[in-house]
Amino acid sequence: MSTLLTSRIMTDVFGGITSGAVIALVALCLVIVWKSTNVLNFAQGAMGMFATFVGMNLVFHDTNYWLCLVLSVATGLVVGGLTERVLIRPLYGKPEINPIVVMVGFLGLLEALVPAIWASSFNTVPSPFSQVYFQSHGNTVLLSPFVLYQIALALGVMLVVALLFQYTTLGLKMRAAALAPEVSRLLGVRVNRLLTLGWMLSSGIGALAGVIVSTGHTLDATNLDGIFVSAFIAAAVGGLESPLGAVIGGLLIGLAQQFILNYWSANLAPLAGVIVLLISLAIKPQGIFTRTVTRRV
Amino acid sequence: MKWLTTLRDARPTTSRALGITLLTLLALLITFRLSALDDAKLASGAAIAIVVVGLSWLIGWSGQVSLGNSGFMAVGAYVTAIWANHHATTPIFVTLLLATGCGALSGLVLALPSTRLRGPYLAGMTLAFSFAVVPLALNFPSVTGASSGLTLNFLNAPSWFAGLFTGPQATVNANAQWSADVAIVVAAVAFFFMANLFHSRTGRAMRLIRDNDVAAELTGVNLPRTRTLAFVISAAYAGLGGSLLTLLNGSVTPQTYSIALSILLLTLMVLGGIGTLSGAVLGGLIYSYSDNLVSLVNKVTGVNPASTFGANLKGIVFGALLILTMLLAPRGLVGLGSQLVRLFAQLRNRT
Amino acid sequence: MIRVERLSVVYGAVRALTDVSFGAPAGRITAVLGANGAGKTTLLRTISGLVKPTSGAIFCDETSLLGLATENIARLGIGHVPEGRGVIAEFTVEENLRLGILASRANVSEGLARQFALFPVLGERRKQYASTLSGGERQMLAMARALIAKPSVLLLDEPSLGLAPQVTAEMMRTISELCASENLTVVLVEQNAKSALRIAHDAVVLHLGTVIASGSASEVADNSDLRRYYLGLVTP
């Protein structure tokens, strides 16, 4: 058992799950927004990092880590809601390239705004948990209390989201609003509010993803860029409609990254997503995404 | 006035050729009046305009969104640098054609799996492609020179052209203007082909697909093939633009071709006006003078350009402009222009 | 009670409704009849706020519905079973029904029990996905989903579409009984004039977006011109 835990394979698996969990989390955000409003949120990562900066920057001014985390998530919720109301709502019913362009513009805006407001300081956000790896009979297991915290937070949020959508009346309404907005309206469901709520939820989770990757790491506006690309691929490979598919895709890409990093080339590790995409296209050349989609709102 | 009627009755291709030739001559004349710095700006603007018109064609005419054109530019750029370093004597138009072909080829490779994808899926897939440029360049340092990139000889004016210049800065001025003139001529040729493409059968098929792909398929348009063609043409233009830019700059670095460039291309195209030649020209000009635009914003808002805010102002201005244009004037400057013209016409009719 | 006054609707260049007026009193079934494209669906969608009229007025009891959002109109107690039923195929029978009751303050389990008593087959299928239901079962589900919120008005858009004659007859009987027992205002849109006129108290005939006849169901049913030219019924 102990030799298994410290074996090279398990080391890769632990590393892969750690990065994969965050990719999965962002992929889940993309699916939530896509399902409710048929918009691919290109600014998902940038919005998450903006919110992360608002909260976590205070860590450098002696604010409690957990307070900063809550503040980040709260900012994420607000930013998400405002984005839907101001940028996305006027575009419902317009050609599908319009929201794409607007969100790409928002991505560019935020990625310039964050370093403009918080000049890059290259400070490391201190971890609330020990970053010392566990030892087993004198060998290192690639897990530490900090790593466990990252994994647990990411997986925990996914679980909460799954429970919310599957077992609560709010989740039922959100799913209905996404699947059949007109019918839902006829049944008295306040669809517009739920669309805003969907954006708030995904942006809040995105902020949490930003916090997870930035803890024990420098706070940088681009921390979620590569993760966003991988998360998009994860969501797309899983069909963009399927939360479970997105999560599995995210974990797979995380593992692929780790294996490429360890056995091939560190430079190419960011391409794990592209490689997974190519493989999935090779297996299903018709494309895993060819289900015709129609704009719902 | 006889020549006017002759022009009107001429075949459309001929009249387009004439129109573009006249505009090109005008632009060439203007370069004689410009400083070396403005010549250099204009030259890179022309190169960017080529890429923008290719993107405009893809998005405005076939309705496919690509965030990968910076990647195709990188293909053209590296092919140019590598080729020029091995075959220094190749005439530049051969180098440009080679880079265009390589751009098209890379477009085809990416198009085969991805033109079946719709809207946001395609945008995300091409985003992943342009994201791959930097890691790939870093991973093959012997070919790409890793993060420091490659250098090549600058475009030098031939002696008959340099002979037109006198004075202390003669060589610098001659080279700068030669670069600008070459870029303008290359762009003119590219725009001429695009103008014809807009009015060709393929162009009409493209419009049909964009507006209603099901109906287009019913009228016998081969959807995957037409979409792939649009994509390949757009990639070829990106390859050409990247190649020209590399010849002008005398160097190529991977960071130039990051996702940020794709976002910038989209911004320039939307600001100018989606799907129009004049919009792409405007996009190129905006690129040329973007620094002037930003320092104007600096002056108006009183932001210190040396502050961190000032250093990031360009991204903020362009991001905000892209969002506002899409929300308030989705047809860009060209659309605003034609709206103004219509407004004036209405006012005149009323009085 | 629903009252529509001089209602006009245009879609771009198409005039879908022109000066349509009629009233649908409580406790009675008002049939809206007409051929394809007469504007029947448009009329119901306008009442529910899904389509904005160019002019006219709509009242539910004394409340004007004009300018209200669809979800608020629904919350006033106006149930609308849309054309094609609008059952959410990805939801189970029970989830569909729950969705219907969320907006009202009614008790969920009591509401479910009531609908399962009314439509026993839905009780048997409660965990089944709606996509697996037959056409008749789907229509029952759509009806039950509207009824579970205890509406005072029920707008039905072609409930008999695609149903076998016996199933249609049964459906019509259920509507008739509900209308009487709950004092419902029922607006029944139908192309199938024969079965609609059998249970309706009043009838309105639409043709190209205008009302060409209205009155009691028997008057309309007995007008041989109407029967022949507009309702597609052959006089015996």
Ligand SMILES: Nc1ncnc2c1ncn2[C@@H]1O[C@H](COP(=O)(O)OP(=O)(O)OP(=O)(O)O)[C@@H](O)[C@H]1O
């Ligand atoms: N969204 C729309 N846009 C444009 N025209 C529409 C729209 N909806 C309906 N119409 C037109 O309005 C007219 C009335 O349509 P409506 O659906 O109300 O008819 P209907 O009486 O319900 O017909 P059916 O019995 O076939 O359901 C038709 O000519 C239809 O083509």
Ligand SMILES: [Mg+2]
């Ligand atoms: Mg109808």
